[in-house]
Amino acid sequence: MEPFAMHVFVCTGGGTCPHQGSVAVHAFLKEAVARARLKSRVRVSQAGCLDQCGHGPLVVIYPDDVWYSHVSLEEAQAIFSEHILTGRPVDALRFRVGEPGAHKLARDQNGRPTQRCTLCRDGRAVTAACEGE
Numbered sequence: 001m002e003p004f005a006m007h008v009f010v011c012t013g014g015g016t017c018p019h020q021g022s023v024a025v026h027a028f029l030k031e032a033v034a035r036a037r038l039k040s041r042v043r044v045s046q047a048g049c050l051d052q053c054g055h056g057p058l059v060v061i062y063p064d065d066v067w068y069s070h071v072s073l074e075e076a077q078a079i080f081s082e083h084i085l086t087g088r089p090v091d092a093l094r095f096r097v098g099e100p101g102a103h104k105l106a107r108d109q110n111g112r113p114t115q116r117c118t119l120c121r122d123g124r125a126v127t128a129a130c131e132g133e
Helices: 022-035 073-086
Strands: 006-011 042-047 059-062 066-068
Touching: 006 022, 022 042, 022 073, 059 073, 066 073
Parallel strands: 006 042
Antiparallel strands: 006 059, 059 066
């Protein structure tokens, strides 16, 4: 068996990602790849913490080294249709940070972010988690 042409990681192991819908995003992408009969070329895996809590659910696609943040089910469909099927990253959904490394948001005692996300998607808070709700 040859290695996979594409490996898709969905963060499901961090403290907030599972509560933000990452399990559903992972399940959708895994099923979509199976329905498209791409299982021999595309691997969809659960990832542990990617050290980007507060920006999840995260989807990372290798070998393209493209990270997506705050992925909803609707956005997972776009990522599947555009990036996985055609190889074109969905620029509007990409996770962009100024510096590599850990970019965790400060959290209160309930685990909710206490600050607005200024790192992802050009500083626009796009989920309740980013807005600290």
